[in-house]
Amino acid sequence: MGVPRKPIEPPTPEASAFLEMAMDQYGKATYNFAYRLTGNEADARDLAQDAFIRVYRAWRSFQPGTSFLSWIYRIVTNLYRDELRRRKGRFQEEIPEDNAPQEYGGQRPLAVDPIADYVAGQLSEPLSKALGQLSAEQRQVVVLADIEEYSYQEIADIMGCSIGTVRSRLHRARALLRRLVTRAQQEQK
């Protein structure tokens, strides 16, 4: 860490007020989103911190009337992606091709998985573990679609990809999550 330098300009009252309000109102959601992406609190703190610094620097580019949460989730997503690239090798995971053939050739059997058992049982732990085993992109799309309940279009905007990519990532992520949770539950028994 170098010696901190003094900024040329002190924080302006408008930017400071904007940031203060953003952290008060959306700090928790942002931090939890970061936590679900990273899977640990230390990285989530760093990610949330960097995101709010970015908010401070770019607060003028936020358009009133649009969703602040979508905006900051986009910032968090981009920062997380940059961080993964920076740490390339440490967190690199095999990401299935979105255009790869479907496992069941589009004719999936309609056998019902025992999801009701998941709900009734201790779900938090196996689900959290399973989420951590998804690729970064799959985890993002599950968090945004199933936990934050964003539409595919909103997710595509946040992640900077097409709706088709969101769709295929979500399908694969959910299928993988099911397998991982089922396996975890079988191991518990």
Add this chain to the structure above:
Amino acid sequence: MTTHYDRDTLTDYLHGALEPDADAAVFAHLESCTSCSAVFEDEAAFGEALRTAARAEELEFPSMVKARVWDAIRHQKPSWTERLRAWGPRLAVPVAAVVAIAAYLGAPALHGLPQAGVEASYFLDEHNAAAQQNPFGPGIGPAIYTPDTQDVTSVSSAASYIDTAEAATIDDATGAVR
């Protein structure tokens, strides 16, 4: 034969991501198909399980993050755009002056090199100096025009002067002997 929907389609239906026609068709189908309806309920329960798990793990925003954000903002190195913005008013006048001077000086270069502004007398003086060093040397020229005296002195050789001196006429502009 009854057509069933696959899990992916039902996932899209659950997330409201189908086109209106397809959405209506799936809705009607689920009313009558217990098999697909069971898969749909399963998908919905899975999503609810994810939300429940997320809520169970919800964390408070650490106050240290807020403190670190403010600390970083107060001490971090400003970006180049911020530096430029901060220096803008102070740099504007000098930069404008430099640009104006550069434009003034550089304008002729845009129209090619300037023509040499050397007067004819410069060439005459040079010519005389060379001739005086070696008045009989070859290749200097036939004669020298001296503006002060209007004399013609020999340049290349005495013989050439003798042959041409009387008939010589002097070009005022160039000093050449004709």
